[in-house]
Amino acid sequence: MTTAAGWQLPAAVDLAALGPLAASISLGAGQSTGIHPVPGHDGWLAKLYHKPADTDAAACLDWLIGLPASMPPADRARVVTSTSWPVAALLDGGKTIGCVLPQAPARFRANMPPDGAERYLEIDWLARPDTSFVRRGLTPPTWEQRLRVSHDVVSVAVLLGRYGLVYSDWSYSNAFYSPADHSAYVIDLDGCGRHRMSNIFQPNWEDPHTPRSSPADATTDRYRVALLVARVLTGERATVHALHALGDLPHPALTEILRDSLLAATPAQRPAAATLLAVLDGRPYLRMPVDRLPLPARPAVAPAPAVKPTTEPVAGPAARPAVPSPAPVVPDRPVHVGRWFAALIVALLILSLAVYLASL
Structure with a gap:
């Protein structure tokens, strides 16, 4: 079976045949326990699974490994330049326990x-x-x-x-x-x-x-x-x-x-x-x-946190408490009108009295 360019071993390799693996370059996440450089094969990594692949998963991996051979040149080029496409299954006792991938x-x-x-x-x-x-x-x-x-x-x-x-x-x-x-x-x-x-x-x-x-x-x-x-x-x-x-x-x-x-x-x-x-x-x-x-509503932007002074204020005389300014007084227009009206009545009464006295 033909695999990606550069891999010199078969598309299915017994793990023991690779010899002791180098330390993992990954802490292990997802489906793998680690990803190890393959000794004697620079640029290739052995990815080891948590558990052996089941029959369907192993068959799918084998199919993936062989797929690039049937691709047109443009697709094969994309596989090589833009992906870590698997090139070989790793076996242990006939079970698929991992795969070989190109290093980025x-x-x-x-x-x-x-x-x-x-x-x-x-x-x-x-x-x-x-x-x-x-x-x-x-x-x-x-x-x-x-x-x-x-x-x-x-x-x-x-x-x-x-x-x-x-x-x-x-x-x-x-x-x-x-x-x-x-x-x-x-x-x-x-x-x-x-x-x-x-x-x-x-x-x-x-x-x-x-x-x-x-x-x-x-x-x-x-x-x-x-x-x-x-x-x-x-x-x-x-x-x-x-x-x-x-x-x-x-x-x-x-x-x-x-x-x-x-x-x-x-x-x-x-x-x-x-x-x-x-x-x-x-x-x-x-x-x-x-x-x-x-379209969901745009979340409100949180206000910027208050900036604290970088130095302590210098102590000085005790500040006098601030006295709030009195509120401006708004004239009560209805009261003023009443006062002017009363004054006008008084003036008219005085005038009438004066005219009456003058006619005696």
């Missing part, structure tokens, strides 16, 4: 704060506003650079969809990006399912139309890929903030297709990844009717 290229590593250590640059870094980059002494990515990363991620989603593969766990930690050329690299492809799979997701990546107990399918992938792109393009992590920030994008067609993907009233109305890729390529959005859920 060095261009996806960078010296990052807070300690300046070199590490893989997760796409998580792009789900931040420009001010967050500036505070860390980093140059904010441009709009074009955010578009480039999004384009590569969606290209992988299109590739998977073309072969009926469901990834489900689209998230920050499962994709890297290169600060050099702003390409993207999606990892953990060995967990893909055919047409549907377990609904695997990380916190804040829930699909409102796919309950946790329901399997993920192509429409689930459409939602999570769109959410990842929305967060990358807007620099907003919270879904509600990203939905509103989409309205500020300089590309109205992207605003529409991403809101259609995230607010569609039914999963079937979500635009396909291929349609999203076409819009990212600058082509028009040939929109089919989509019934959207209402």
Whole structure:
């Protein structure tokens, strides 16, 4: 069976034949206990599962390993440049206990704060506003650079969809990006399912139309890929903030297709990844009717915390208590009118008396 370029061993390898594995480069998460460099095979990693794969999962992994051999050249190139596609199953006693994956290229590593250590640059870094980059002494990515990363991620989603593969766990930690050329690299492809799979997701990546107990399918992938792109393009992590920030994008067609993907009233109305890729390529959005859920209200912005003085005030004479200014007196117009009326009556009486006395 032919595997990805560069792997020199068969598509199924007994773990013992590899010799002692190096220390894991991962703490172990999800379905694996660790990811170890393969001795004598630079650039390749052994991913060990918590438990042996069942018959269906093992068969799906074998199918995935052999799939690139039947792909057209453009798809094979995307597999090599943008994914950690599995190249071999690891066996122990005839059971599949892991797989061999390519290590992400060095261009996806960078010296990052807070300690300046070199590490893989997760796409998580792009789900931040420009001010967050500036505070860390980093140059904010441009709009074009955010578009480039999004384009590569969606290209992988299109590739998977073309072969009926469901990834489900689209998230920050499962994709890297290169600060050099702003390409993207999606990892953990060995967990893909055919047409549907377990609904695997990380916190804040829930699909409102796919309950946790329901399997993920192509429409689930459409939602999570769109959410990842929305967060990358807007620099907003919270879904509600990203939905509103989409309205500020300089590309109205992207605003529409991403809101259609995230607010569609039914999963079937979500635009396909291929349609999203076409819009990212600058082509028009040939929109089919989509019934959207209402755009949620934008959360109120919390007031900035009060700034406390940095030094204690200097003690001085006791300040006199402030005396509140008296409230201005508003003339009582009805009382004044009554007084003038009474005075007029008195004057008329006096005048009448004077005229009477003069006539005597």
